[in-house]
Amino acid sequence: MVLSFSKRWVGAGFFGAIGVVVVVVAILVIRKPTLDMNVPGVRCLSSPVRIPPFSLTDQRGQTFNNDSLTGNWTLAVIGYTYCPDVCPMTLREISVLFKQFDRSPGDVKAPGFVFFSVDPFRDTPEELGEYIGYFHKDFLGVTGKPENINTLVTGLGLFYIYEDPQGVFIRDVLHKPAMDNYAVVHYSGLLFVSPRGDLVATMQPPLEADTVFAVFQKLRAYYGK
Amino acid sequence: MTMKQSIKILLMLLLSLLTAICAGAGEISVTNPWIREAPPVAKMLAAYMTISNNSNHRVHLESAASIDFEMVEIHRTVTQEGMSHMMKQSSLQLEGGGNVTLEPGGYHLMLIKPKQFLKAGDKVKLQLNFDNGEAVDVTAVVRNQ
Numbered sequence: 001m002v003l004s005f006s007k008r009w010v011g012a013g014f015f016g017a018i019g020v021v022v023v024v025v026a027i028l029v030i031r032k033p034t035l036d037m038n039v040p041g042v043r044c045l046s047s048p049v050r051i052p053p054f055s056l057t058d059q060r061g062q063t064f065n066n067d068s069l070t071g072n073w074t075l076a077v078i079g080y081t082y083c084p085d086v087c088p089m090t091l092r093e094i095s096v097l098f099k100q101f102d103r104s105p106g107d108v109k110a111p112g113f114v115f116f117s118v119d120p121f122r123d124t125p126e127e128l129g130e131y132i133g134y135f136h137k138d139f140l141g142v143t144g145k146p147e148n149i150n151t152l153v154t155g156l157g158l159f160y161i162y163e164d165p166q167g168v169f170i171r172d173v174l175h176k177p178a179m180d181n182y183a184v185v186h187y188s189g190l191l192f193v194s195p196r197g198d199l200v201a202t203m204q205p206p207l208e209a210d211t212v213f214a215v216f217q218k219l220r221a222y223y224g225k
Numbered sequence: 226m227t228m229k230q231s232i233k234i235l236l237m238l239l240l241s242l243l244t245a246i247c248a249g250a251g252e253i254s255v256t257n258p259w260i261r262e263a264p265p266v267a268k269m270l271a272a273y274m275t276i277s278n279n280s281n282h283r284v285h286l287e288s289a290a291s292i293d294f295e296m297v298e299i300h301r302t303v304t305q306e307g308m309s310h311m312m313k314q315s316s317l318q319l320e321g322g323g324n325v326t327l328e329p330g331g332y333h334l335m336l337i338k339p340k341q342f343l344k345a346g347d348k349v350k351l352q353l354n355f356d357n358g359e360a361v362d363v364t365a366v367v368r369n370q
Binding site for chain 1: 270
C-alpha cells in the first residue's frame with residue numbers, strides 16, 4: 001500500500017517533469033523570433049555559412065580578409081569589370097540603395113559593400129578601384145591571387161568558370177586563359193554577410209534597391225546589428 | 226549667302242530627307258535604343274532596344290557595328306540557378322509581325338572597347354544589319370539608369 005502510493009507519486013512527478021519541459025521548450029520555440037522572408041529570389045540559409053579563411057587585397061592595397069567582414073553587415077557580389085550586363089545592372093541598383101543610406105545617415109547604419117573580382121588576370125586593383133569607385137566612393141573592389149579568390153568563392157559554395165568566344169568552357173581558373181576576350185560565367189546573386197562574418201542569405205538579380213533594403217532590415221532584426 | 230552655300234544646304238536637306246524615307250520604308254523598326262552609362266574604365270558596355278519586324282516573314286538580326294566601339298556582338302544573358310552566363314548569339318530571330326526587346330538581364334548588344342568615355346546624354350550611332358538586306362541606323366542615348 002505504502003509502496004504503491006509512493007510509486008504513484010513518482011509516476012506523477014515524472015510525467016509532471018516532462019510536462020514542464022514540454023511547456024518550457026514550447027515557450028522558447030514560440031518566443032524565438034522567426035525569419036519570415038517571403039521575398040522572391042531571396043534564400044535564407046537555414047544555418048549561416050562560416051566563411052573559410054581567406055586573404056585578398058582591396059583597391060587601396062589593403063588586406064581584405066575574414067576580419068574585414070566582422071563588426072558590421074556586408075553586402076557583396078562576385079563579378080568582373082568586363083561584364084557588360086549583369087554586374088553593372090546590379091552595381092547600379094546597389095549604388096541607388098547606398099545613396100539612400102547617404103541621404104539619411106544615422107537612421108540605419110549602412111553596411112559595407114564589396115565587389116569580389118573573379119577575373120584577376122584582367123582586373124588590376126587600380127582599374128578595379130576606378131570601376132567600383134564610379135558606383136560609390138565607399139564600395140570596395142577586392143581581388144588577389146587566383147588561388148585565394150578560388151578558395152573564397154568555392155568555400156562559399158559558389159562557382160565561376162571562364163569561357164572562350166566560341167562558348168567553350170575553360171575549367172582552369174588559376175591561370176590566364178590564352179585569349180584576351182574570354183567571358184566569365186559566374187554566380188551573380190547578392191550575398192548578405194552578418195557582422196559575425198557568416199553568409200546568411202543570398203538574393204538573385206534583377207535587384208531593386210527598396211527590396212534589397214527591406215531584406216537587409218529583416219536580416220538585421222533577426223541576426224542582430 | 227552665296228549660291229554655293231545655298232546649294233550645299235539644299236543638298237544636305239535632300240539627303241537627310243532621303244535617308245528618313247529609306248529608314249521609314251524598311252520592314253524593321255527600332256524603338257527606345259539606349260546604352261547604360263558605365264565607369265570610364267569599363268571595356269564593355271551594353272545597348273538595349275526593342276526591334277520590331279513589320280513584315281510578315283521571319284527576319285534575323287545578323288550583326289551590328291558602331292564607329293564608337295571596336296566591335297559589337299549580339300549577346301544574351303541567361304541566369305540559371307544563380308549562375309549568369311553571357312551567351313554570344315550568331316543571330317537574333319524576329320518572327321513576322323513580332324518584336325524582341327533587348328533589356329538588362331536578357332538580350333543585349335555587347336559594345337566592346339569604347340573609343341572614348343560615354344556619359345549620360347551622349348548619343349551613339351549603331352548600325353544593325355538584317356538578313357533581309359536591311360541596314361538600320363539607330364541612335365542610342367546613353368543613360369544613367
